[in-house]
Amino acid sequence: MGVNDMxxxxxxxxxxxxxxxxxIQESSRYNQSISVLDPSPNxxxxxxxxxxxxxxxNDYETVLNFCQDADVVTIEIEHVNIEALKALEQQGxxxxxxxxxxxxxxxxxxxxxxxxxxHIPTSPxxxxxxxxxxxxxFFPCMQKSRTGxxxxxxxxxxxxxxxxxxxxxxxxxxxxxxxxxxEIAVIVARNEQGQISVFPSVEMEFNEEANLVAFLFSPAxxxxxxxxxxxxxxxxxxxxxxxxxxxxxEMFVTSNGEILVNEVAPxxxxxGHHTIECCYTSQYEQHLRAILNWPLGSTHLIQxxxxxxxxxxxxxxxxxxxxxxxxxxxxxxxxxxxxGKEQTSPFRKMGHITVLNESLERAKSIAQSxxxxxxVVSVDNSN
Amino acid sequence: MGVNDMxxxxxxxxxxxxxxxxxIQESSRYNQSISVLDPSPNxxxxxxxxxxxxxxxNDYETVLNFCQDADVVTIEIEHVNIEALKALEQQGxxxxxxxxxxxxxxxxxxxxxxxxxxHIPTSPxxxxxxxxxxxxxFFPCMQKSRTGxxxxxxxxxxxxxxxxxxxxxxxxxxxxxxxxxxEIAVIVARNEQGQISVFPSVEMEFNEEANLVAFLFSPAxxxxxxxxxxxxxxxxxxxxxxxxxxxxxEMFVTSNGEILVNEVAPxxxxxGHHTIECCYTSQYEQHLRAILNWPLGSTHLIQxxxxxxxxxxxxxxxxxxxxxxxxxxxxxxxxxxxxGKEQTSPFRKMGHITVLNESLERAKSIAQSxxxxxxVVSVDNSN
Numbered sequence: 001m002g003v004n005d006m007x008x009x010x011x012x013x014x015x016x017x018x019x020x021x022x023x024i025q026e027s028s029r030y031n032q033s034i035s036v037l038d039p040s041p042n043x044x045x046x047x048x049x050x051x052x053x054x055x056x057x058n059d060y061e062t063v064l065n066f067c068q069d070a071d072v073v074t075i076e077i078e079h080v081n082i083e084a085l086k087a088l089e090q091q092g093x094x095x096x097x098x099x100x101x102x103x104x105x106x107x108x109x110x111x112x113x114x115x116x117x118x119h120i121p122t123s124p125x126x127x128x129x130x131x132x133x134x135x136x137x138f139f140p141c142m143q144k145s146r147t148g149x150x151x152x153x154x155x156x157x158x159x160x161x162x163x164x165x166x167x168x169x170x171x172x173x174x175x176x177x178x179x180x181x182x183e184i185a186v187i188v189a190r191n192e193q194g195q196i197s198v199f200p201s202v203e204m205e206f207n208e209e210a211n212l213v214a215f216l217f218s219p220a221x222x223x224x225x226x227x228x229x230x231x232x233x234x235x236x237x238x239x240x241x242x243x244x245x246x247x248x249x250e251m252f253v254t255s256n257g258e259i260l261v262n263e264v265a266p267x268x269x270x271x272g273h274h275t276i277e278c279c280y281t282s283q284y285e286q287h288l289r290a291i292l293n294w295p296l297g298s299t300h301l302i303q304x305x306x307x308x309x310x311x312x313x314x315x316x317x318x319x320x321x322x323x324x325x326x327x328x329x330x331x332x333x334x335x336x337x338x339x340g341k342e343q344t345s346p347f348r349k350m351g352h353i354t355v356l357n358e359s360l361e362r363a364k365s366i367a368q369s370x371x372x373x374x375x376v377v378s379v380d381n382s383n
Numbered sequence: 384m385g386v387n388d389m390x391x392x393x394x395x396x397x398x399x400x401x402x403x404x405x406x407i408q409e410s411s412r413y414n415q416s417i418s419v420l421d422p423s424p425n426x427x428x429x430x431x432x433x434x435x436x437x438x439x440x441n442d443y444e445t446v447l448n449f450c451q452d453a454d455v456v457t458i459e460i461e462h463v464n465i466e467a468l469k470a471l472e473q474q475g476x477x478x479x480x481x482x483x484x485x486x487x488x489x490x491x492x493x494x495x496x497x498x499x500x501x502h503i504p505t506s507p508x509x510x511x512x513x514x515x516x517x518x519x520x521f522f523p524c525m526q527k528s529r530t531g532x533x534x535x536x537x538x539x540x541x542x543x544x545x546x547x548x549x550x551x552x553x554x555x556x557x558x559x560x561x562x563x564x565x566e567i568a569v570i571v572a573r574n575e576q577g578q579i580s581v582f583p584s585v586e587m588e589f590n591e592e593a594n595l596v597a598f599l600f601s602p603a604x605x606x607x608x609x610x611x612x613x614x615x616x617x618x619x620x621x622x623x624x625x626x627x628x629x630x631x632x633e634m635f636v637t638s639n640g641e642i643l644v645n646e647v648a649p650x651x652x653x654x655g656h657h658t659i660e661c662c663y664t665s666q667y668e669q670h671l672r673a674i675l676n677w678p679l680g681s682t683h684l685i686q687x688x689x690x691x692x693x694x695x696x697x698x699x700x701x702x703x704x705x706x707x708x709x710x711x712x713x714x715x716x717x718x719x720x721x722x723g724k725e726q727t728s729p730f731r732k733m734g735h736i737t738v739l740n741e742s743l744e745r746a747k748s749i750a751q752s753x754x755x756x757x758x759v760v761s762v763d764n765s766n
Contacts, residue, residue, distance in 0.1 A: 298715030332681030
């Protein structure tokens, strides 16, 4: 599978959401066809996959069959059948990220334990079997489901005993509350021969109601020293995990200048969408390069950028209709990405917009104006 | 077909070559599906089209049937059945570029006459029915076939009477030889409501043997005054033609500072490939915006660029094999585009590479090194 052949190695992806969709879009100029497995025939990546296979990526046999003729297997969502991937690894197939990495990351308890064992700075935590009452001394904290959580689901803030009524049951991690100043992320890529590369750090502002990224700024507005420290922590995590592929490392910057790893994702990530336009190499292309053991690309930042998620409007459910597009298309450096989801619902990720500008401040004010005008509503609610 | 709907108007393209392929790639983030008609099931755009229809775009019935349910019909090659497009226009369908424009441009004689009639600067010419002998006073000149020529085919330089033996027969245009200093091109876009926009001018260096663009530099190294004049001439041609869509205007800059229109193409063009990476809006996206009557995008140049065509190596015919890819992928700002053509042959356009750099001079030297190392050979000739 030498890069000089460009002979279209068979890449199979578990999951056909927007991350898979953009992976395919960004691989297209290499004439790299990518096959996708997803239960929904209307998945964002379905029409672009070559070929698309409808099926459950949580089903052992389905995953095994789908990957039989793969040269490389990868994922765009962690919640897949790991046993099947293990069997494929045992057959000698390349599975990136490796199942050893997936097993640690999928379980937020094991993930925290990994940081502790490997001297990676992270907030204090307790692994809890469900009896929260006995940990009142540890409040305020964040309760996180050990497995299955994503996009703010499976996360609950416990500030005091009063919050216990709404906490969820079952095995969880309690993470000590961090009074952070900023949330940042660094995406790292590592290929099979161990070459490693980081994207410039980004800064995130969350929509508290949806617990999803509302604004993302690139580069993060932090000191050079903090930036270098964040990059070196992110590379350290990737190397200690030994991951092949992308690793998005989310971190807190505290008021006293500490950097604490919050959590990681072993795949392309929402915090890297903007790299499609603002870096020489996008996170999606970098993931492809990493898993195919090609040389990693330059992550040079061409222009500062702000990214906003296009979330389904509150109170709107049904066939999607986009408001404000004419406004957006008229602004220089504005890139609209629609994920091809026919149905919208409140806070559903329907697309994103990246704003490029020579000035990050101007990009921010353009992004602000876009959030006020561009809306994803349902056809019935569009008047 | 309002831009706010983004409700996937049905766009039908005659031709599935690399221009159609890149049109699809660049439309993908708008979730815009594009259908393609091409006789070859292995055409570069075939696997990306939604759907692909195999058929002859020169056949009246085939074109008519293919376009029956179109919202907009466009082309990526001029050599299509114009009678069918006329019939579609008469049915009230939107056909962009319009057949009135296509008829003028397809015939290089009518094209020259159009420039003359509309006071657009161009070199002197003679329409000739095939008897070249009677025009010896007009030599040196360029003999161009009135129809059917492209990519240097149907073009023959006649310097003196001795060259007549190799000249071709049939109706042709004789264009007075222009002692030009530079060849430049400006791509214009015009939408249905008449909004017009130009891309920064580019400069071309030709491979004389293949008569194809070897290097393309953006921006052209010409004075501000010349640049403005070139842009205004290009816009003038587009407006006088009344074209909707893209128009690539190739021009000569003579040693005494004259600008003469050489010829035009009513579609995305080889001289605009680099816009994918180096302008806020690519020529392909701009074509889509123009034909859908969306607002035209900003053509702001983000960074200077050099584009090189990846041509099939001389003496190599067969299954394509790419040399030097690892070298290319290691250089920051280098974008490799492969068109997915399985078979290579001498001078066949197999792909292109765009080099972005803050300095045009550095981009040029990187491009030079790439031409020495990146080759498209056939599998049998790869050792």
